[in-house]
Amino acid sequence: MxxxxxxxxxxxxxxxxxxxxxxxxxxxxxxxxxxxxxxxxxxxxxxxxxxxxxxxxxxxxxxxxxxxxxxxxxxxxxxxxxxxxxxxxxxxxxxxxxxxxxxxxxxxxxxxxxxxxxxxxxxxxxxxxxxxxxxxxxxxxxxxxxxxxxxxxxxxxxxxxxxxxxxxxxxxxxxxxxxxxxxxxxxxxxxxxxxxxxxxxxxxxxxSGNLKVDTAVPPVNNGDLAAMQRMIGSRKTWAAISTHQGEEDIVAQVHHMLKARHRDLLTIIVPRHPDRAAEIAETIEKMGMKVALRSRGDQIEPDTDIYLGDTIGDMGLYLRLTEIAFVGRSLTAQGGQNPLEPAMLKSAILSGRNVQNFRDSYQRLIKNGGAKLVRDKDMLAGAVNYLFNNPAERQVMIDAGLKTVEDMRGSLSRTMTALEPFIQPLVLKARLSSREGGWK
Missing domain, CATH: 3.40.50.11720 (3-Deoxy-D-manno-octulosonic-acid transferase, N-terminal domain)
Structure with a gap:
């Protein structure tokens, strides 16, 4: 053309x-x-x-x-x-x-x-x-x-x-x-x-690197966090975050597989699109599992299988409730989702193989030992089970994720350097305008 x-x-x-x-x-x-x-x-x-x-x-x-x-x-x-x-x-x-x-x-x-x-x-x-x-x-x-x-x-x-x-x-x-x-x-x-x-x-x-690395750690309401921790108590938890259609079914099946070995297991699912929550809950309940939704204010009972995090802006809460996080849009969908937030919040990271949109972040995390890719439902269940049974290895992954994030920082300063030739004349103009306004 x-x-x-x-x-x-x-x-x-x-x-x-x-x-x-x-x-x-x-x-x-x-x-x-x-x-x-x-x-x-x-x-x-x-x-x-x-x-x-x-x-x-x-x-x-x-x-x-x-x-x-x-x-x-x-x-x-x-x-x-x-x-x-x-x-x-x-x-x-x-x-x-x-x-x-x-x-x-x-x-x-x-x-x-x-x-x-x-x-x-x-x-x-x-x-x-x-x-x-x-x-x-x-x-x-x-x-x-x-x-x-x-x-x-x-x-x-x-x-x-x-x-x-x-x-x-x-x-x-x-x-x-x-x-x-x-x-x-x-x-x-x-x-x-x-x-x-x-x-x-x-x-x-x-x-410059990824600006998301230089963002603050996702915030949390400490009162909400304490209340959630009291409800969960000593139960084992893992989270599947930013999930897309089809992945919630897989996660529920993994929960069923793991519960045979970990009777007190609680699985947290945070769908990428919370408006799908009712549909997700209905599907999982038909599989014979008990679901609680945060949007409804449901309590986590001793027999609750799945806690559905269907609210916006609470990722900082959900990720602080676990040390194992599966990041979605990577098994049934293409491209992956950002793995940096779970790394910042001290989670061992698991993901499917379709992470092309975040290739650089995953390559760094995998190289340092902070993330592992899984092929399918069985491999995901095996990885979660292994991390439950080997807390020392889980901590190694958490530490590697934190180090990876720290090594990737600096994008904000590099971006500001690139913007400086465009912004500095405006800063000067703003100062001059302010002075002229003051004289008037």
Missing amino acids: SEKWARLVLSTYRWVGAATFPIVGAYVAFRASKGKEERGRHGERYGVASVARPSGPLIWVHAASVGETSAVTPLVEAIVDMGIHVVLTTGTVTSAKMVQDRLGDRVIHQYVPLDLKPAVDRFLTHWQPDLAVICESEIWPMTILELGTRRVPQVLVNGRLSDRSFANWHKRPSIAEALFENLAHVVAQSDIDGERFRALGARPVTV
Whole structure:
């Protein structure tokens, strides 16, 4: 595909988006009916701001969901500490709640506008950002093109390209280059990610490591933790976190297999999508097991088999209840989930083999002895049983995980170094604006 043809495709995308804009209301309304949009704030998805723009320099930071929001929070705090206003956009209700909980009124939160020309144009006209910082793998063609048209510098931080995303972009190199040439800098998570961005035409590209390693340890309410520990008592526990469809069935079967050897066993399941909890509970109960749900305030009784952690923002609680954690989206689904939180919270980590999206983190953990991959249900049951029976080996894995996380730290400072040429002029501008305001 020639460069001319690629630009024609992107131009067509731009105007098709503009033409379909009037009919997307039904789509947003449908999402709202499913609880995926916050009622009363629909206008933000169309680029209609809900608050005024503050005077002075402003940086737009975008983080798609909970994981990206958690990763970018320390970076946002560092920018705000420099005296720069930040409008932070996210795409989900849960990530919006996280912004409120962790950053409060230090930033302006808005829902990200739909990637359609009228919405993006309205958003940019109101906020007039001096810099756009995008987290991880959010590649929105219209947004990138509109920022480029307005000559707003765009920096991708904690950049990651999965095997599938890279393969898709690689089939359309001219389109990829026409988009990525708009990025002023890409700060990639790993050497592999960096090589992929360069192959697609991004320049310059630096490697920082994973910002998620530099986030604070997931918080916990100590009262809730103490209450849970009292209910569990001396029972043996293991957790399956960030599970996807099909994996909960496997975990329940593993629980049944292990209970023959560990009569006091309690298995904790934390599904990636808590709205599936009722369905998961029904399936497990049909298998003859007793399930308790945190969202209902169920107590953990002596005969409770499965505790379903179906609440948002409580991962710090669930992981503090065990020393063995299986990380999902790795047996029945592809890509894996982030293993760093269980490593931070002192768990021996188990996972299926499909962890391509977090390859660098898993390679480091496995090399140091902090994680092991399992092939199937039987291998998972064997691994959990082994770790129950060998506490010394379990501690070795826990210590290795903690060391791996410590060795990986430093991404935040490297990312700030990459952003410095873009941020420092804004810091100077903010100081000058403040002084001029004071004189007036």
